[in-house]
Amino acid sequence: MNVQTVMANHRLQHQLAAQYVLGTLRGGARRRFESWLQTEAGLRHLVRQWESHLLPMAEIAPAVAPSPQVWEHIRQRIGLEQVKQEVTPDRWRFWRDLRQDLAFWRGLGLVSTAAVMILLSVLLSTLEREPTGPVSGHYVATLTDDKAQAIALITGDKQRGELVVRMVSAQTIRPDQSLELWSISKEGKVHSLGLIASAGQATLRMPDHMRTQEQAVLAISLEPKGGSSNPEKPSGPILFKGQWLLI
Incomplete structure (x- = not known):
């Protein structure tokens, strides 16, 4: 290549x-x-x-606890077993502390x-696929909050007409509230894409306007239960947003 x-x-x-x-x-x-x-x-x-x-x-x-094999591989790679008897235990305090260091793991x-x-x-x-023609309609957006922390990952398949919403970080909302997903075109047109769960994954239909117009941003708003009464305008605050990119 x-x-x-x-x-x-x-x-x-x-x-x-x-x-x-x-x-x-x-x-x-x-x-x-x-x-x-x-x-x-x-x-x-x-x-x-x-x-x-x-x-x-x-x-x-989230933090992932290492398996015992991870520590064993570290011991082998640094030759800890070979020099173990040549030093006092305190000489390896650094490695023992590292083993307990949650930030490291x-x-x-x-x-x-x-x-x-x-x-x-x-x-x-x-x-596993070699492209056979022009780039097909695969899209991705990472929606972040005002602190630039990723909250949701959204992927789109234009050919299948699907949007997959994955909540990277579960959100806590009241029973009388809903999260609603919105698209904003490069011309500034706003459309509701539907309600989404505060945790887990959901698949939504990709509406026709997303296939024919270039979208600039996806956003999630906090709405009353059932969503905004206007499908072209959020009634609640925008919590998360991110660029809609062709990949």
């Missing part, structure tokens, strides 16, 4: 950029991609896009959590 092949394939560019940010692009492939970043401004832009989607999600990913878990989420929700469906 050369840079000319990559730059002629929009979907492949996104796949490589996403894998680069996730850290799953390794070895020679990673070094080759980094060399292309030096000369291709388009690739650098895609990397920044994927960083903006993935990094906020990593900030709120939280950071270790963030990478795998974000990787699994994105690979399953965005990339996995395209990795």
